[in-house]
Amino acid sequence: MKLILIYWKIIQSTLATENYDSILKETSNWISTNDLHKKIGTDKAQMIESCKTLLAMGYLKTNPKQSKLFYRKDDKAQSEFDFTMLMDAFEMNQKTELHNLSQLSSVMRNDGKGLRQKCLDVLEHVNEEVKRANMVKAKLDYQKKSSLVSTSVAEERIKKLDTHIEKIMNAVTNKNKDDVTVKAIKTYFKQHEIKLEGFKI
Numbered sequence: 001m002k003l004i005l006i007y008w009k010i011i012q013s014t015l016a017t018e019n020y021d022s023i024l025k026e027t028s029n030w031i032s033t034n035d036l037h038k039k040i041g042t043d044k045a046q047m048i049e050s051c052k053t054l055l056a057m058g059y060l061k062t063n064p065k066q067s068k069l070f071y072r073k074d075d076k077a078q079s080e081f082d083f084t085m086l087m088d089a090f091e092m093n094q095k096t097e098l099h100n101l102s103q104l105s106s107v108m109r110n111d112g113k114g115l116r117q118k119c120l121d122v123l124e125h126v127n128e129e130v131k132r133a134n135m136v137k138a139k140l141d142y143q144k145k146s147s148l149v150s151t152s153v154a155e156e157r158i159k160k161l162d163t164h165i166e167k168i169m170n171a172v173t174n175k176n177k178d179d180v181t182v183k184a185i186k187t188y189f190k191q192h193e194i195k196l197e198g199f200k201i
Contacts, residue, residue: 019050020135023060027073030063036071057086057136075142077149083157087164090133094168097126107176108184115184123185126168127192133161 022040033051037044051071054060061074078086100122107119115123137158144154173185 019047020054020059023047023050023054023071024073027060027071030070030072032068032070034068053132056089057132057139058082059135059139075146075148077140077143077153086136087160090129090164093125093129094164097122097129097168098171100125101171101175104175107181112180115188120188123172123188126172127189129168130165133165137161 019040019042022042023036026036026039031039033048036051037047040047051060055062055071058074058076058078060071061076063070063072104116104119104122107115109116140149140154140158140161143149144151173182175185176182
């Protein structure tokens with residue numbers, strides 16, 4: 001349980017995923033935290049949190065033998081244990097988001113011209129969660145095609161991630177089913193690069 005909480009504490013960060021691409025682009029070879037920060041030029045504390053998240057998701061590895069902390073992109077497949085810990089952390093996050101959704105008395109502003117700020121805050125968290133799950137799916141697909149993980153293991157893990165994503169997205173889209181609200185929610189996710197074609201809206 002302690003390990004699950006450690007993973008959850010890392011993954012539950014509300015920092016945006018915009019740093020991820022920049023970090024992965026600069027970590028083809030071993031690079032220190034300071035040098036990575038110089039290349040990316042973003043807030044250092046935010047970058048370190050993003051690195052921790054990518055590490056927990058299996059996208060990065062570290063070299064603990066060095067006196068400084070070095071990062072490098074990791075194409076190796078996660079062990080079953082690490083993947084299970086990651087999914088448990090995702091599930092804990094999902095419970096939080098489902099609870100937050102249930103606490104919303106209404107989604108739209110009183111004037112009906114947009115989503116309430118509380119709703120937008122919840123959708124932002126959901127958006128980040130779905131992005132992270134899709135990133136893990138993308139890596140698994142790459143590993144499967146590169147024979148870095150067996151097809152059966154990759155497809156089983158992708159199926160678990162799809163179920164995870166579908167559960168939270170269905171909860172979002174079923175919160176209110178009137179046309180105006182559905183359109184507002186759909187527009188939000190389109191603007192934030194979440195594909196909703198696979199979900200009934």
